[in-house]
Amino acid sequence: MNKFNRSNSSALRLALPACLAALAVGVPAAVAADGGTGVPPGPTVSSASCALQPAWTCARGQLLTIEGENLIRSRRVIFFGSDGSADNISVKLSAKASTATTVRVTVPQSARSGLIRVEGSTGETATTRQDLKVVASLPATDDAKDSSKLVAGGKRQAEFRYDVSGRSAPGARVEAVRGTDGKVVRSWSLVSSGRGEVNWNGFVGKNPARSGTYLLRLNEAAKEEAQVVSGSDTQFQMLEGFFPIRGAHSLSSTSTQKFGGGRGHQGTDHFARCGTPLAAWTSGVVQYNAFQGAAGNYIVVRRANGESYAYMHMRERSPAKVGSKVFAGQRLGHVSDTGHAQGCHLHIELWTAPGWYKGGKPYDSLPLMKRLDKLS
Numbered sequence: 001m002n003k004f005n006r007s008n009s010s011a012l013r014l015a016l017p018a019c020l021a022a023l024a025v026g027v028p029a030a031v032a033a034d035g036g037t038g039v040p041p042g043p044t045v046s047s048a049s050c051a052l053q054p055a056w057t058c059a060r061g062q063l064l065t066i067e068g069e070n071l072i073r074s075r076r077v078i079f080f081g082s083d084g085s086a087d088n089i090s091v092k093l094s095a096k097a098s099t100a101t102t103v104r105v106t107v108p109q110s111a112r113s114g115l116i117r118v119e120g121s122t123g124e125t126a127t128t129r130q131d132l133k134v135v136a137s138l139p140a141t142d143d144a145k146d147s148s149k150l151v152a153g154g155k156r157q158a159e160f161r162y163d164v165s166g167r168s169a170p171g172a173r174v175e176a177v178r179g180t181d182g183k184v185v186r187s188w189s190l191v192s193s194g195r196g197e198v199n200w201n202g203f204v205g206k207n208p209a210r211s212g213t214y215l216l217r218l219n220e221a222a223k224e225e226a227q228v229v230s231g232s233d234t235q236f237q238m239l240e241g242f243f244p245i246r247g248a249h250s251l252s253s254t255s256t257q258k259f260g261g262g263r264g265h266q267g268t269d270h271f272a273r274c275g276t277p278l279a280a281w282t283s284g285v286v287q288y289n290a291f292q293g294a295a296g297n298y299i300v301v302r303r304a305n306g307e308s309y310a311y312m313h314m315r316e317r318s319p320a321k322v323g324s325k326v327f328a329g330q331r332l333g334h335v336s337d338t339g340h341a342q343g344c345h346l347h348i349e350l351w352t353a354p355g356w357y358k359g360g361k362p363y364d365s366l367p368l369m370k371r372l373d374k375l376s
């Protein structure tokens with residue numbers, strides 16, 4: 001994708017006329033067309049559900065599946081909430097969001113419990129007879145939790161415990177040592193007395209440590225005043241990041257999938273089955289989470305070092321809120337082909353500081369993807 005215009009976001013609030021708001025307080029729904037010749041029949045809705053939830057219940061940020069008839073090319077879904085028209089949320093649908101019998105839409109973070117309405121291709125509407133119960137966001141899924149290795153910026157951290165009993169020795173520190181070359185990459189001062197604890201997130205300054213075997217230990221001076229709590233002094237693998245595609249995949253190989261590719265391709269394309277989970281490769285703060293005609297559902301995460309990365313063509317809007325922190329391994333979405341995409345794939349962009357369309361420049365993400373793929 002080139003010349004990316006991010007002005008087109010979704011989830012716009014729609015001020016509904018009073019006649020529509022009246023329906024939200026209980027007028028039965030589903031006004032179907034009479035089926036006269038040449039007029040496509042209007043939509044009907046029969047159920048609404050989200051994964052891992054009872055029927056008619058969804059968490060904010062979850063993908064809601066609405067079932068019914070004549071739903072193809074539905075234009076929008078309105079979440080009525082409970083407070084008249086003031087809390088109505090209207091979500092415009094992309095062409096791929098509907099089939100004849102289903103509409104899929106991400107429950108907006110601002111949505112509240114209430115009836116929902118689908119606006120069909122001709123402008124006719126169908127409203128549910130029952131409220132959709134909207135609950136708080138689900139806790140973030142950690143795709144790295146079953147990995148035997150730790151990931152810099154991940155939810156799990158390296159832990160080291162020690163007890164201070166002697167007098168303070170000058171230069172006493174806890175050190176993170178890299179196994180391959182014995183280099184001390186980071187160190188921490190000791191507590192003055194009692195039980196001390198170091199939790200290392202794998203970062204050295206604003207960047208993840210290079211992937212490798214590490215050990216947390218007391219340095220020589222610290223051994224005069226402190227003892228390691230047994231079990232703390234084990235080596236561990238710390239990775240610079242987590243491979244984002246959590247299933248079978250191919251790495252970009254053809255010129256059109258690669259960076260540049262003679263067409264100003266700002267990312268690299270990696271193919272996987274539609275619906276394969278996508279995890280944050282490193283930690284950061286969500287900068288954008290939106291839909292755009294070319295990018296489809298996309299997310300941009302700003303890293304501690306000022307760089308940023310973007311995932312595009314995702315199946316639904318990411319559950320990660322703009323402004324929220326994400327950890328390495330956190331589920332950000334699923335591989336799909338929303339926007340301009342031929343086949344389900346992850347389009348990933350890496351940008352130098354100060355980041356994505358903030359003055360940074362895109363650079364080739366393939367070397368990183370190859371490194372991460374080997375290790376995680």
Ligand SMILES: [Zn+2]
Nearest residue numbers: 001268269347
């Ligand atoms: Zn691409």
